[in-house]
Each structure stands twice: as C-alpha cells, then as structure tokens.
Amino acid sequence: MVNAMAPPTDDDLIDVMTRMVAARVFSSRLFNLQRQGRVGTMAPIDGNEAAVVGAASALDPATDWIFPQYREPVALGRFGDGVIDTHTLYLLGHPAGGRYPDDVNVFPTQISLAAQVPHAVGFAWGLHLRGEPGVAAVFFGDGASSEGDFYEAANLAGVLRAPVIFLLVNNHWAISTPVSRQTAAASFADKAVAAGFPGVQVDGRDPIAVREVVAAARARAVAGEGPTLVELVTYRLGPHTTADDPTRYVPAEELSAEQARDPLATFGARLRELGLWSDEIDTRVRAEALARMDLAVDRAEATDLGPDAFFDHVFVEPSQRQQRQRDEVLADGGARADGSKGSTWR
Amino acid sequence: MVNAMAPPTDDDLIDVMTRMVAARVFSSRLFNLQRQGRVGTMAPIDGNEAAVVGAASALDPATDWIFPQYREPVALGRFGDGVIDTHTLYLLGHPAGGRYPDDVNVFPTQISLAAQVPHAVGFAWGLHLRGEPGVAAVFFGDGASSEGDFYEAANLAGVLRAPVIFLLVNNHWAISTPVSRQTAAASFADKAVAAGFPGVQVDGRDPIAVREVVAAARARAVAGEGPTLVELVTYRLGPHTTADDPTRYVPAEELSAEQARDPLATFGARLRELGLWSDEIDTRVRAEALARMDLAVDRAEATDLGPDAFFDHVFVEPSQRQQRQRDEVLADGGARADGSKGSTWR
Amino acid sequence: MTMLDAINRTLAQEMARDERVIVFGQDVAANGGVFRATEGLQARFGVDRVVDMPLAEGVILGASVGLAAAGMVPVAEIQFLGFVYQAMHQLAGQVTRLRYRSNGRFDAPITIRSPFGGGVRTPELHSDSLEGQLANVAGLKVVLPSSASDAAGLLATAIRDPDPVLFLEPLRGYRTLRDEVPDGDHTVPFGQLRHVRDGDDVVIVTWSYMVEVSRRAAEVLAEEGLSVGVVDLRTLVPLDLAGLAAAVGHTGRVVVVEEAAQTGGFGGEIVATVVEECFYDLEAPPVRVSGWDVPYPVGLLEDRYVPSVERIAAACRRVLAVAP
Amino acid sequence: MTMLDAINRTLAQEMARDERVIVFGQDVAANGGVFRATEGLQARFGVDRVVDMPLAEGVILGASVGLAAAGMVPVAEIQFLGFVYQAMHQLAGQVTRLRYRSNGRFDAPITIRSPFGGGVRTPELHSDSLEGQLANVAGLKVVLPSSASDAAGLLATAIRDPDPVLFLEPLRGYRTLRDEVPDGDHTVPFGQLRHVRDGDDVVIVTWSYMVEVSRRAAEVLAEEGLSVGVVDLRTLVPLDLAGLAAAVGHTGRVVVVEEAAQTGGFGGEIVATVVEECFYDLEAPPVRVSGWDVPYPVGLLEDRYVPSVERIAAACRRVLAVAP
C-alpha cells in the first residue's frame, strides 16, 4: 500500500487517542444510563475504538460520508461534535435520533444488518455521477458480512468502480456466534476477491495502522480506481449489548488475553512513551467527555416530541387516511398503550 | 486435481456425445413447439450441452441429487429417461412438470434465480445428518451468481463442509447482460475464496474435462472435505429464451467465433477422429431423440388435469376457505379468464 | 398508443425534463428491457443514465436509497414483480423508511417499476399480484394504471413524487391496452379514482388489468339490462376514501375484484373501508372476486385462477339478487 | 409457566419425540436464543441438532427447504420478524411452494419461529407486525399464540404439521403471559378460535398479545356494565370461518384489533370475512383498531402507536352507541 496520507503529527496522535477515550466514556455512560432505564438497549464500543476512530481519521468530514452500523456513532466525533447528541436521541428512542446535523456527513444508524452497505454503494455511485469529490465509507460487522446485501453491494461496487470503502469490523463475535461459525473464508478481507477489488487485513487495535490503510483505500477511490475492502481485526471486549450475557459463550481465558490488548491501553502506552499522554491528560479528557455526554443527555431529554410525530416524515403529503389517524391521535391526547408501562426513559 | 474417476471408456464417450446431441435435439424441437404455440416460453440449451452432460456424467444418479436452474433439464437424461417427460409437462404449463419421477434425483426446475442454491446446501446438510452417501450438485448461471442467495449458501456450505458441488455455468450472458457487467471478479471460480473452499475453472465446452473436475469435486464432498465451486466456461449460442432477440445485443463477430467452438461440433469431431462417431450414428441418434421427444409431447398432452388441480398440493389438508373455493371452481365447470385466449398449447 | 409506448415515452420525457433521473435494472440498456419499456433510452441519454445492473434485486433497490440520498432521482426496474421478494428487506425496511428514519433529512424520490399479473402464460412467480402485501408496507405508494393515458400520467407523477412509489404495470395490458395519451405535460394525481363506466345498479371496484375484465363483464350485464359501474382505484396507497364512498353510496351494491389470493389480499381492505365509510348505504353485502388461496398457478390452470368475465358477472348478479 | 418456558419445553419435547427435528437460527445454541427460547437444547440434543447459522436469514429459510426435502423436520428461528424480509424470497417463493412446485413429491414440514410485536422499546424493525402481509402468501399457515398453554399446544401442532408454519411469538408476552400448560402430549388444532371471554353486547376479535390488551379493555368496560366478549383467532391461516361467524353473530357488533398498520393489515380481511359470513347479523358497522399507517415507531412514540386499552374500549363504546 502506498502512503496516501502524511504521517500523523503529534496532534493527530493526541486527537485520535482523545476520541478513542471519549468513545469509551460515552459508551460506558450510556451503558449505565440504560441500566438506570434512562435510555434503551445499547451496544458498547469496547474494543472497537481504534478501528472506528482510526478509520474516521483518514476520511475528510467535508466531502466523505460515513454509513454506520450501530456500534460506531460514539466514536464518530470527528465528523461533527453533534454526533453524540443525535446518537443519544437515538438511544432515547426519539425520532430526531435518526437525523445527524445537516452539516454532518453521517447516515442514520442502521440496525438491519448489512442493509447500509448497498446504500453506501449507491451513494458513492451518486457522488460520482454528480461529479462530487467524496467517498462513502461503510462500517459493518463480521456477522453482517454473511448477509447477501454485503456481497451484492460489493459486487456492484466492483462493476461500477464506485468510490466506496468497505470497513468490515471483525470483532470476532456476532452476538454469540464466533467467526469460526460465520465463515470458512481464510479471512474476511478475502471476500473482496469475489467482487474483484483489493481486500486488506489490518490490526484494528492500532488506530494508526488503520488510518494508513484507510487513507490508501481512500486515495484509490478518489483516483477512480474503485473500492477497497478493509478488514479491521479486533475483539469485542464487552457484551454484545446491554441485553446480552457474554459469560454464556465467551471463553474466559480468551477474553482476558484480549483484555490485555485493549486498544485504549496499548495505544495509550505508546503515546505515553512518546510523551504525548499522561494521567493528567487522561483524567482531563475523561472528565470533558463525561461532561459532554451529560450535556448530550440533557439536550436529548429536553428535545420536544409531539404525540403525533410519527406522521411527520412518512410521506411529504400525508394521505387522507393518515390525516384522519393523526387527528385521532391528537384528539386522543395522551392515551398510552396498555397502561402498564410509561416511557423507558426515567 | 486428483483423478477421482476412471478415465472414460469408449462407451462413456459415446454416451456423453449421445446425450449432448439428444439435448440439442430436445431443445430445438421444444423451441419449435413454442413457435407453434404448443408449449410456453423455453430456454434453449445451445452451447451448454457439454457442461451439463459432462457434469452429470461424473455424478451417481442413485445417490446424488441435481438442483437445476431452467436450462439444464433437457440434458439430464442420465438421471432418468423420464426427465424429458416431466420437463415437457413443465413447458406445457402442467403442474406435473414440477415432479420428476420418484426414482429420479432431480429437484423441480427453478425459475427464481439462485433460489435453488440454498436448497442444495440444505439438502446436502440433510444427507450428511441422515448418514446418506450422496452429494448435491446445483446448477446456476453467471447471472444467478450475483444474487445474495448464492453467496449466503456458499458461505454456509463452507462452514458446514456440506457435500455440495456448485456448478456455475458461465455462458457469458444473463439475458442481455454480459459477464463484464455482472462482476469485476477475475473469474467466477474465484468467488469460492469468499466462502473458503476451492473454486476451479474448466472449459465447459469439453465434457470430459468437465467430467474430471466434477468427479474430483464429488470425491472431495464424499470424503467429507466439503464443497467445491466449479465454473463451467462456455458461451450461449442461441437466444436467452424463445422470447429473446439476441441480435439486439450480442456482437455478431463474437457469436460467429463462438459458433466455431460449438461443443457438439468440437466434441463430435474428437469422437470421429477416435472412430467413435459417424454420420450414420449421428443421424440415428438424432432420429431417436426426435422420436423420444415426440413421445414426451404425446404423453404430456395426454396427461390429465383437473380444473381444480391447483388446490391439490398447497396444504396437505385444505383450509375451510380453500375447500369452498374448490367447490366454486368445480361448480363453475369451465369458466375461462377473460375469454380472449385459450390454452397456449394448441 | 399502447400502454408500453406510453411508459417508454414518459420515461424519456422525464429523463429529458430532469437530469437527475437515472434508469436502471436488469437488461434495461442495450436490450431496452425485456418488454422494451426502456427501448432507446440508453442511446438517447447515455450509459451513465441508463444502466444494466448485476443480477440482484436487493442491490437494485438498496442502491436506490443511496442514489436518492446523494441527490439523484432513481427509477429502478424489477424485471417481474415476483422477484421483488429478493429485495423485500430493502423495499419494506429501507426504501420506504429513508425519510422517516432520517427524520426528514433525506427525500426518497424513488420509483420502482415492475410488470406483474396473469393471463400471459409466464413461468411461476412472474404473474403474482403482490399489491395487497405491499400496500401494508407503510411509506410506500402503490400505483397501478389500467390505461395508456393513466400509465403516462401516473408515471410522470411517480417520478416527480418525493416519496417512494411502486408502479405496477399489467403484463397483459402492455400491448393490448391502447388509448389516447394527451400530448405535453400530462400528469395524473395520486389518490383520485377513475370512473371507467357509470352504472346505477352495482359498482365494480378494481384496479390494473382487472379494470378491463370488469368493463367487459359490465358490458355483458348491460345486455341483460343491468346497469353496472366500474371504478378504477388507480392508487391503493393513497386510497381515495371519499371517491370510494361516493361510488358505492350511489349503487348501494359493490363487487370488489382483484387477481391476488383472497385471504389477505387488498380486496379485504376495500370491503372493510367500504363498510367503514358507507355501511348504511349498503343494500347487500359486498362481494369479493379474487384469485384462490393458492400460489399463482402454472399456465394450463391460470384461466381458472384469474377472475374472468363470467365470474365477475356472476358475482354482480348475486349481489343484485339480494333484496334491499 | 411463562410463554417462553412453554415454548422451550415444547421444543425439547418435540426434539425428543422425533429425531428428525432440527433447530437452527442465529444464536440458538450456546446462547440459547436471545430470549432463551432454545436454552439448554444444544446441551441436551447435541451440536448436530441445535445449530448456530451464519448471519443470513435468506439461507436460514433457504436451507430449510433442502433439509425438508432430505427428510428432516426443520424448526428455524428468525431472531426478529422484521428480518424475515431478508428471507422473503425464500419464504414466499420457496418454502411455501415446495409441495406445490413438486406437485406433492416433497413435504415441507417447516416451522419458522419468530418473535414480533411492540411494547418493549426495541430498536426499529424488531417490533413490526407483518402477519397481514404474510397471511396473503398462499401456502403458509400463520399461527399466533396468546397464552403459554396455546404456545405449547400450537407449537407442537406446528412442528408435526406437514406444511410450512409461521409461528409468531409476542415479545411482550414472553415473560408476562403465564398460565397453566397441560402435561403430556398437548396439542392445539389449527383453525379453531378460542373464546377468551364471553360477552353479549360486543365481541372483540383479535390475536397474539392484543388478546391480553383487549381482555383488559373488556374488564374496564365490564365495570361500566357492558358485556364484552374477546375472541382469539389463534391462527389467521387457516381461519376459523364458522367460529368467527358464530362469535360475531352472537353480539351483532364487532371490534377488530391488530397491531399492524391499518391499510392492508389483516383486520381488513377479518372485517371483509365478517361481512361475507354474517352481514345480516350486524347491528353496527364493524370497527377496526390498529396501528397507524406509519412504520412502527421509535421507543418514545410506541405507546401512541400500539392499540391501547383506552383506544379499544373507546371503539367498543362507539360500536355500542350505534342504534340497531
């Protein structure tokens, strides 16, 4: 791979580490809020920080677009400070959680596995047709890679030479399903062979290695040379989601070996060696992240929501029947489902 | 590839050639019957004979199962003399056309592209679970290979090491779509890399080369070593179907170059050189095939069909509503759709 | 002109009008579509705007979502409606939710054209009528023209509409339905049914090619002295509630005709809506004429499956035999 | 016991009874399913009979077809019903047509279990009620238990049934619906509705978790002196036509309740069927209570989407206010 990007400056390294720490802090806080019943089911990022932050650091937030699965948004701050606000709304179950700020090039969170992959390819195709400069970068998991959507989209991207980067986060698990039951392929990167473009495996625990590989993929895409599949190899250090109990299926020794390779710890140690990170910095960054997270929660909880909001964006002009239904909802005022439970939040 | 099968005897060579010629004769006759309005839309086999007959010659009709797309059945006589009878019923639009004789290990013709691929994998898995000896061999086209069904099924087969052979017939066209618009992969055989098992490309115009490769794949499957993808490379010499006009999109020079490589002509020439084929044999084989085809048509046209036959095999026990509907059909006697047309046949 | 020509002409007009319009699907380019609906478009508008896709319905609709978000106006073709099942996750889970999921950030001006319906002896899955299943997918407009003129006008409306539209073309009508198509900028609004034939005794409510079969049934009944109206719903979503109530209110008797299997078909929705909108106008219970509760059958059986002039006429007589 | 325990126990019983039964899906093995419905099965029946599949719904159902043809009895799990869309081509085009396409050669004793329905604040697509769309797929039996006992009895029937059965489990009811499940060989036949509550003034016709909500509505109305029956259809296909006619005939007034979007939902089919079966018994127009014509909403809005005790009770009062 050519060196498509200048080597990271000290500031770059600090920025990457800062975002990784923030991602972990956001995620842990949201995890706890779920435990308190204040937000819905969430998927902690532990173990994926370097992969996501490293990849995002190679992209240009002004021209490039990110198509996330569900685990990445806490780590996408580089694409806009407001990302965490939107993501918090999403976890609250607020419809505004699907709309990142208009200047943030991030597609809504996708929960239907791999469904975002064809979107990214279509979007990249559209950028090309409109003569716009960016690329589309799409995150999806080792599990999601088994869906037809991934293969169909990759195959199309190959034919079109679309400016898209496939960011396959191999964290070794899809809920309880290990990669050994997910595929017999020698690597996930190898799946690119089926679509006729390069596939590269990179240590997803090393954000700078990720950054380089993704930068090279971006350079290819921008040069009109087509897509690249990047397999970001890491390990899921937490439960799948707040609803999951990984002790049922994750071998304890495997997990503890992986914990020793926690990207936050290993990259942190590297920066400390370089004199770029310290306990003080760490404490400050964590405190700032926590404050930002609290702000996001406050903002989210204060965000208005009409009782009839679900009619707002189905069609531009509601149908006659929708209009009547809306009137019924409004007339009804505050009828609750079966009276047995209120909102999850609070 | 190891030599998994004894080299073909003279009788084997003659048998293969005979079936290839019969396939062409069946197909041409059915094509003409469609032109006369006696059968429905059909897909001629021209160009695929060696691929299909060669592959079938490597399989064991007593233990192995074939999952066809729609172009192969005329060439599957090795799996049972009755195959052509059933296929003719299929083209007539008779429900019995979906049921090969009970001793014929052939799945119903599949029209929904690639949908049969997961069936073959599930079937192979079932054979394995039940401790039965056979393999499942599934035909599908270069076009069908773009469907998620193929990739998902191949991936599962890799994980399960299921005894299945993927027979991808690359005849260079999917209706009007050339392989260059179908995939950017270096070859279709390469797609096996994504699923973690071997992919082999073979000249699909040479039935003996095909036979050897498929025999090796079968040996692997039977030995529990898992699936193989075989790309059978050939060229579609006729229209896609009776409804197609290939002059709109097939380059004339390309077609005439390919016609010179017609598998019937080239394999026939080889056998003639070996003294195993002659004009007399050819004439006799063609006459016999034509007679067999006429018999199949007579049988098909004489096959009974109740006006309410569509209720027979939806559920084992019809629902109350289906029972009422059936009574209505029977009471109604012979009501025809809009009176504007009768059966296609005659 | 034929419905097919009307569709072809409208596609060309809309591509000329708006350069963001892009047409893609299987065999739509050099081949002009397997029915020639896209004939000549690639020659006129170029390889970037008329595109043959790899053979995968999922990514045809999946890519539409991205194209739309990037500012294009996708007009995707599914070669036969039965194969939209391969893309159901993208259609029902994604295409129809882009605006909703993004809380209004992204428009989804996506048109999906697809032929469907019986009567032409196709292999299986080519003739299935899935509009009832798809009309329950919230966020999807379901449009089914029954004339060349409506095909042109509704297709223009579909392509210009900011929401996803499933535009269903009756196989049987492509070359057999012929009528005059207005020149110039001809659009037909969604949600306004069409009175195909006036009648005072009973009204047949239907859509797509069944409009033609029902019209013939009405003619047969006219010879018996019965006055039978025929109403073409044109769009199932949005549904013309007021128009439907007025049409049924006028006669007090209604027969609903559709090609799909009875159970769970859209005919049930129409009867339920009629009952909700004008129960007290009804002089007899509404009757449904539909396909049977079986998968669409093979060629030799389809004439006994698709509602026929005779079955529709018999249903009208039955409804009329009921004392008010 | 809870509905979840009833399902788990029945799966174990059927696996013990018939060694051809094989359970597979996402996370069904070591994890015992994300809701623990398959807990303990792999430990008891081994790795060959309880199998975690790669993450692809299409091949989960596609492989079922081959397994069935090879003589196995597949019990597939789709982790959430909204993701059956990924497999719609295999479900609606293949699973449900194996017997039909092969003209009776191959049985398709395939059971597809899947949780669905709202009220538990899932992310999108996890709560969608798709039974109306799926009931229009000919060749598919659609079964929706509303109690632990029915879940056990209907699941046993499903697994033993030679035809494809979609077995839908209400998320909200997994742990909240508790009742006694008979010991031993307990089966419940398809096509026989259940009288949950008798009543003379109006009957609520519904299925799955809406049975529970409707029952509560009936209790509220009882306090107002109204006698409200509740009928659980149990299976939408096959539908108990006679039972439905009898239940509605008894009161002359009916409210149909479902969670799905109104337009094209199965409620329309029920109203149409009621009108066909017992029009002259009706003393008031049937009323539907359903979700709205929007995609199933995000968590903060779902209480205003899913039919509530209040909305159902209000609909009953409205139907009762109509003079006969």
Ligand SMILES: Cc1ncc(C[n+]2csc(CCOP(=O)(O)OP(=O)(O)O)c2C)c(N)n1
């Ligand atoms: C189409 C679809 N099928 C099933 C699910 C349920 N599900 C949610 S997450 C998950 C595992 C995903 O694994 P992976 O893609 O590796 O991502 P990770 O969670 O490891 O980040 C499953 C099966 C879903 N959301 N979408």
Ligand SMILES: Cc1ncc(C[n+]2csc(CCOP(=O)(O)OP(=O)(O)O)c2C)c(N)n1
């Ligand atoms: C799922 C699906 N999509 C589209 C079609 C329409 N169609 C029928 S044949 C065909 C081309 C198939 O090409 P290929 O798989 O290469 O097989 P070949 O005809 O060349 O043998 C298409 C698009 C179909 N039958 N099924």
Ligand SMILES: [Mg+2]
């Ligand atoms: Mg993973």
Ligand SMILES: [Mg+2]
């Ligand atoms: Mg081909």
